[in-house]
Amino acid sequence: MSVAVTLLVPNYNGETFLAETLGALLAQTYPNFELILVDNRSTDASLAIARSIRDPRLRIIEADTHVGLVANFNRAASLVETPMFAICAADEAYEPGWLAAVVDLLERHPDAFAALSKADSIDETGRVYLAPEERFKDRFWLPGEPVRFAIERQISDLRRANYLLFTACVFRSELTRQIGPLNESYTFVADWEYWYRGLFAGHTIVGTHRRLMHYRRHRGMMSQQLGATLQRFEEELAMADWVAREGQRLGFFPDARPFYGQIQASILSHFTARLSGGDREGAAQLLEFAEQRVPEVASSAAGRLMRGAHAVGRPGGLALKLARAVYLRSPRLPARHR
Numbered sequence: 001m002s003v004a005v006t007l008l009v010p011n012y013n014g015e016t017f018l019a020e021t022l023g024a025l026l027a028q029t030y031p032n033f034e035l036i037l038v039d040n041r042s043t044d045a046s047l048a049i050a051r052s053i054r055d056p057r058l059r060i061i062e063a064d065t066h067v068g069l070v071a072n073f074n075r076a077a078s079l080v081e082t083p084m085f086a087i088c089a090a091d092e093a094y095e096p097g098w099l100a101a102v103v104d105l106l107e108r109h110p111d112a113f114a115a116l117s118k119a120d121s122i123d124e125t126g127r128v129y130l131a132p133e134e135r136f137k138d139r140f141w142l143p144g145e146p147v148r149f150a151i152e153r154q155i156s157d158l159r160r161a162n163y164l165l166f167t168a169c170v171f172r173s174e175l176t177r178q179i180g181p182l183n184e185s186y187t188f189v190a191d192w193e194y195w196y197r198g199l200f201a202g203h204t205i206v207g208t209h210r211r212l213m214h215y216r217r218h219r220g221m222m223s224q225q226l227g228a229t230l231q232r233f234e235e236e237l238a239m240a241d242w243v244a245r246e247g248q249r250l251g252f253f254p255d256a257r258p259f260y261g262q263i264q265a266s267i268l269s270h271f272t273a274r275l276s277g278g279d280r281e282g283a284a285q286l287l288e289f290a291e292q293r294v295p296e297v298a299s300s301a302a303g304r305l306m307r308g309a310h311a312v313g314r315p316g317g318l319a320l321k322l323a324r325a326v327y328l329r330s331p332r333l334p335a336r337h338r
Contacts (some may be wrong), residue, residue: 005033005103005170006085008076012040014090017216019049024093026055030100038076041066070190074181080173089167091216093122098212102170105146105206113175113203116168117212128214132328137163147207151199155252158195159259166191168213175203188232189239196243200250230289236263237293260294264302271306272324275317283310
């Protein structure tokens, strides 16, 4: 029997959680897969950890040069010769039935370019919990099993949040070759833009409500590192403009007016984290960026909240943090952007 799925693990200095991730992937109940670690010139013990695993399904690729995060994802995807593949993060965990469930979805929906499960969170110790962010993303999942997302609705909802987890997906190789590689001009939003490109091309996404993947939240996360700079928000602005233009050109939107509500929410989240943590100067930097670069933020509720909280200092940040947690846990789905 030829191998049906390639599981790819792009890695750079992931020694802390790598053994756990590789072990979880090798423990999948779906039998017909290969596992490839694509190491991006790690300087830690990653390669030694991988080599200590004696399993014929595991192959190790040592890159000749170090490249950026997204470029390494593309380098890994270029190795795929199987009908399906997944790109799995080196710091996350998977239930034994994850691969079988998402492969079954992809096989039963031939027009889908990706299938995924829901995820919950784990901390650095492996404790499983449902973070407020996961609760918020759940709001965009339709009821029923499996979840078959309508293209038009999903494009609209994605303007409000990137609620699909790239590393919880299995992709159909034939369709992803048509869509093309991840956009290496992005780092933080490359996966988000990829969803749009697949949907704009007329392909669908299917999912299961089963929480078969665990998203690890820890201090070394790339999203937290980028959140410490303004790169994340510059990328979100650029993508919002592109989505509006492309969506209007293809007939999904009546005009090419970008939607910036999600960027406001993103900046507010990072502003809250900084201010509640005592970094008043960093919070001021985000507020200045928002008012100068994000249209309409100065008159928005997010802008007013940030200015008021910053005037108070850390207590204002703590109040915002509490309010944000309550909002994200709320079962009410806010009105969708139209």
